[in-house]
Amino acid sequence: RGDVFSEDLVLPDPEAWNSLPPGPPTAEQLKLRRTGLTDTERAAVLDQLAAHLEYKRDHLLGYQVNADMGGYAEDLGRFLRTHINNIGDPFANGGLKVNSKVVEQAVLAYFAELWHGKPYAPTDRESCWGYVLSMGSTEGNMYALWNARDYLAGRRLLGEEGPDSNSLTYADPHDATPDNPAYQPVVFYSEDTHYSFSKAVRVLNLPTFGEMGRGRYPTECPINGGVWPDDVPSALPSGTDRDERYSTFGPGSIDVDALVAVVDFFAGKGHPIIVNLNFGSTFKGAHDPVREVADRLLPVFYRHGLIDREIHYGQGRRSDRRRGFWIHVDGALGAGYVPFLARAEKEPKYGYTPQVPVPEFDFGVRSRFAPHDAEPVELDMVASIVVSGHKWLGAPWPCGILLTKVKYQMQPPSTPDYIGSLDTTFAGSRNGFSPIVLWDHLARTSEGKQVSLAVHSQRMAAYLVEQLHKVEAYRRLKFAEDSLFVDRTPLAITVRFRRPSARLVAKWSLSTVSQRMRPGDDSGIRHLAHVFLMASTTQEKVDAFVADLYAYDAFDAID
Numbered sequence: 299r300g301d302v303f304s305e306d307l308v309l310p311d312p313e314a315w316n317s318l319p320p321g322p323p324t325a326e327q328l329k330l331r332r333t334g335l336t337d338t339e340r341a342a343v344l345d346q347l348a349a350h351l352e353y354k355r356d357h358l359l360g361y362q363v364n365a366d367m368g369g370y371a372e373d374l375g376r377f378l379r380t381h382i383n384n385i386g387d388p389f390a391n392g393g394l395k396v397n398s399k400v401v402e403q404a405v406l407a408y409f410a411e412l413w414h415g416k417p418y419a420p421t422d423r424e425s426c427w428g429y430v431l432s433m434g435s436t437e438g439n440m441y442a443l444w445n446a447r448d449y450l451a452g453r454r455l456l457g458e459e460g461p462d463s464n465s466l467t468y469a470d471p472h473d474a475t476p477d478n479p480a481y482q483p484v485v486f487y488s489e490d491t492h493y494s495f496s497k498a499v500r501v502l503n504l505p506t507f508g509e510m511g512r513g514r515y516p517t518e519c520p521i522n523g524g525v526w527p528d529d530v531p532s533a534l535p536s537g538t539d540r541d542e543r544y545s546t547f548g549p550g551s552i553d554v555d556a557l558v559a560v561v562d563f564f565a566g567k568g569h570p571i572i573v574n575l576n577f578g579s580t581f582k583g584a585h586d587p588v589r590e591v592a593d594r595l596l597p598v599f600y601r602h603g604l605i606d607r608e609i610h611y612g613q614g615r616r617s618d619r620r621r622g623f624w625i626h627v628d629g630a631l632g633a634g635y636v637p638f639l640a641r642a643e644k645e646p647k648y649g650y651t652p653q654v655p656v657p658e659f660d661f662g663v664r665s666r667f668a669p670h671d672a673e674p675v676e677l678d679m680v681a682s683i684v685v686s687g688h689k690w691l692g693a694p695w696p697c698g699i700l701l702t703k704v705k706y707q708m709q710p711p712s713t714p715d716y717i718g719s720l721d722t723t724f725a726g727s728r729n730g731f732s733p734i735v736l737w738d739h740l741a742r743t744s745e746g747k748q749v750s751l752a753v754h755s756q757r758m759a760a761y762l763v764e765q766l767h768k769v770e771a772y773r774r775l776k777f778a779e780d781s782l783f784v785d786r787t788p789l790a791i792t793v794r795f796r797r798p799s800a801r802l803v804a805k806w807s808l809s810t811v812s813q814r815m816r817p818g819d820d821s822g823i824r825h826l827a828h829v830f831l832m833a834s835t836t837q838e839k840v841d842a843f844v845a846d847l848y849a850y851d852a853f854d855a856i857d
């Protein structure tokens with residue numbers, strides 16, 4: 299590539315990237331009639347739709363979508379002739395025999411092992427149970443919070459004899475009263491958390507620590523100047539303190555000191571604790587430090603008796619013991635590729651040296667705490683993990699995998715005989731095609747290929763940072779423009795920068811946010827965009843995008 303100031307800049311083939319975008323079919327063309335459409339009309343609509351979506355697919359840079367559909371059409375087209383429905387539990391064949399549960403089980407076993415867990419074995423409480431999601435990680439996050447809520451609120455575990463009454467509530471009615479915090483879990487997640495969590499806590503009627511704090515302990519907030527926030531603050535850039543800089547400048551990971559302070563507060567009040575950790579956060583691609591959080595929270599849980607609680611039920615005549623905390627890892631993006639970065643880090647043949655050590659995040663995270671006056675405690679700290687199938691893995695539609703452990707499974711709300719299986723998942727009908735797509739992807743993508751793709755993605759992210767700095771230097775000189783605010787969190791596969799013009803945001807399907815640089819100060823709002831460098835992102839595509847940023851009208855004047 300020539301020097302950014304020379305006129306002989308080598309640009310990718312403009313025709314390939316700058317042809318006029320074919321629009322979608324018109325509303326008139328799409329209008330459905332009782333009589334149906336003629337074959338010619340239908341073909342015209344589908345041809346136009348295909349041209350439009352293929353153009354947008356080839357120009358998509360702003361979302362975590364792997365555009366490589368890896369031959370699914372050739373391999374799997376035949377399965378479109380069959381309705382495949384995995385209704386019920388993945389490990390119970392059930393009444394609807396046209397299902398792909400044997401395939402689903404193979405996919406679940408792959409991820410159980412990839413995430414240092416044990417494949418499902420019904421009698422092994424430490425083994426992993428889960429299912430292939432019919433929505434994406436939103437469903438998995440919601441399921442994990444539901445499971446955590448009921449586990450910590452003392453409801454009945456799967457397979458355990460119910461208390462005298464048939465109620466699903468385990469804890470004694472007089473125990474589980476509104477003013478008894480022992481059965482009222484509190485949820486903690488950072489301000490960089492995906493919006494599926496604020497939706498999930500609303501659906502599940504789970505209080506965030508801010509709501510619980512404002513309601514019950516209004517004057518006791520240990521962080522944020524005594525004012526209860528709803529989210530745990532995210533970390534600041536290293537070396538700055540809170541009042542000087544705002545976490546907008548930060549890497550996007552959680553502020554562990556703040557998390558420990560608020561968890562310690564609520565655990566001290568007797569509440570069971572639910573913590574979500576982001577692993578590949580939505581806008582900055584940050585990875586919360588799962589190992590550090592686990593190691594620092596274990597002593598807190600120990601100190602407040604949350605390692606091994608006694609749950610009373612059946613009018614106090616019986617009891618059960620279970621832990622009083624739940625750590626969920628929202629690995630929608632990162633749980634798909636970080637395991638392979640870890641392999642690249644360990645194996646010199648890949649020639650990859652990460653910017654920072656590749657973090658742990660999964661069922662292999664075990665923490666140890668040695669109290670001075672008792673036996674040491676060592677525990678597996680992660681209770682559930684989710685990954686989207688349509689992000690890193692490249693499924694053609696939303697799907698995902700949720701894994702937890704047999705020891706946390708709850709008794710389902712009902713036992714519908716007519717599905718021939720326990721109703722252990724979130725959905726009723728479940729997509730039976732998704733497990734086949736995921737299986738096909740994993741069967742054709744060896745571990746070595748996965749490692750190469752993960753390293754390629756890191757290299758493309760570093761390359762884009764370099765190219766954006768060249769654009770910034772050029773525009774400063776040519777148009778006397780200000781910074782492009784180029785930033786990339788270490789190990790993230792996304793790069794963020796100043797939002798380009800509306801035309802370019804639409805052309806490249808960029809995802810944008812507007813962020814205050816100071817709490818409450820609207821004067822310094824920054825309009826940012828990001829690009830995700832997925833396994834399918836080629837250098838040519840990055841070059842074509844960067845080439846567009848040299849145009850005089852590539853950015854709106856900073857308002």
Ligand SMILES: COC(=O)[C@H](CCSC)/N=C/c1c(COP(=O)(O)O)cnc(C)c1O
Nearest residue numbers: 361362434435436492578579580628630686
């Ligand atoms: C703005 O970008 C998004 O909302 C994308 C989904 C669109 S890209 C496929 N992220 C979804 C996401 C989700 C929800 O995943 P999905 O339900 O699979 O879309 C959960 N957790 C994190 C950290 C996420 O980033």
